[in-house]
Every structure is written in C-alpha cells, then in structure tokens.
Amino acid sequence: MSDAADLVRFWRRQRSMSQARLAELAGTGQAxxxxxxxxxxxxxxxLLERIASALDCRLGITFTSDAEAAPRSDPAV
Structure with a gap:
C-alpha cells in the first residue's frame, strides 16, 4: 500500500468512518x-493534509526513483 487512494481508504476503514463523515470533517464532498x-x-x-487531520494521522511524503518504485524481479544467475 503506497498511494493516496489505498492509504485514505485504509485509514478511513480503520477509523470505522464513512466517506460522507470523512468528507464532512475534511471540508470536502463525499464524491x-x-x-x-x-x-x-x-x-x-x-486536501491530503485535511484528510490526514480528519483521520487523526500524520501526513508524510517520501521520494523514490521510478526504479525503486517499480516491482523488481531477481536477475537470473
């Protein structure tokens, strides 16, 4: 799990919160x-900062290269 979609969904569910309630707390719409x-x-x-705050989470940003972000397969030896 690494992108915003997965993280928002994960933490919202962990908090047993509906999309509508999260939207209300974050000052945006359910859509x-x-x-x-x-x-x-x-x-x-x-908006991510407001969502994180509504979920009682900290927002962190990590930079990775495209090579690090892509799944790797072990080279044949």
Missing amino acids: AISRIESGRDQPTLA
Whole structure:
C-alpha cells in the first residue's frame, strides 16, 4: 500500500468512518473522497493534509526513483 487512494481508504476503514463523515470533517464532498479512493482523482496537498487531520494521522511524503518504485524481479544467475 503506497498511494493516496489505498492509504485514505485504509485509514478511513480503520477509523470505522464513512466517506460522507470523512468528507464532512475534511471540508470536502463525499464524491471527492470516492474519486480519491478509486484513484480517479489526485488530491491536492492541502486536501491530503485535511484528510490526514480528519483521520487523526500524520501526513508524510517520501521520494523514490521510478526504479525503486517499480516491482523488481531477481536477475537470473
């Protein structure tokens, strides 16, 4: 689990929170939360901060190279 969609969905469910309740606490619409969780929309940093706060989570950002982010297979020896 690494992208915003998976993390928002995971933590919302951990908190037993509906999309509507999360949207209310984060100051956005339920449709926006649905689009984020489905991967159809990329939230702004400001919205991610509000979502994290509503979920009582900290927001962290990690930079990785494309090579590190892609799944690797072991080279044949």
